[in-house]
């Protein structure tokens with residue numbers, strides 16, 4: 001295994017904590033865009049960060065994405081069972097099965113010796129249908145459970161990358177571009193100031209719920225995500241961030 005070094009790591013973490021107003025920041029050496037091993041280091045550091053917040057009995061809500069998938073993969077297996085329930089933070093957001101929040105919730109629960117629940121809300125429903133669905137007792141019960149989670153761990157994406165990955169239609173992509181969208185998290189798209197410019201139609205965790213959650217952990221790395229992380233930190237309160245040197249340097253260059 002190659003040991004990557006990062007001189008002045010503590011200072012870098014401290015500077016980021018100040019610039020982004022996030023109390024706990026972990027920066028791993030390297031850039032995950034350049035090197036897959038760095039993504040695994042992020043996953044490992046994020047797994048440790050998450051473990052530090054878990055005090056059973058508790059509920060953890062997770063989003064989808066490749067970063068969260070790596071976190072689940074890198075989480076060490078707990079031998080005994082513990083009262084930890086893992087839930088997807090939101091309904092369908094147009095991801096591949098391996099990257100779905102439902103999939104990641106089940107994998108993480110397995111590692112943690114906990115339980116999980118799935119949330120089956122198809123993506124690309126009309127607003128009216130989503131509103132009707134969210135009044136269904138089973139959906140309502142799940143959404144409430146999610147909103148009362150103790151810990152939320154989530155990925156942050158570059159707005160355009162996420163819009164294309166989710167195959168949003170041309171009109172929506174044009175709206176995102178003209179409104180200066182740079183970041184995406186939980187299905188919300190934000191501009192550089194952290195203002196919401198577009199919201200995907202789904203059920204579950206809402207942005208305003210995050211203020212009530214004890215620990216909101218963000219995990220995102222790579223130089224190209226620097227602007228997105230910065231925008232997300234302005235959009236809602238993040239308590240802990242796990243990132244890499246690539247993103248950290250990009251954020252500080254524009255600070």
Ligand code: BG6
Pocket residue numbers: 063064065066067068093095099101154155156157158162184185186187
């Ligand atoms: C999605 C999350 O599944 O993954 C988003 O819902 C996040 O909140 C995105 O922005 C990040 O994906 P990745 O693959 O870059 O970790």
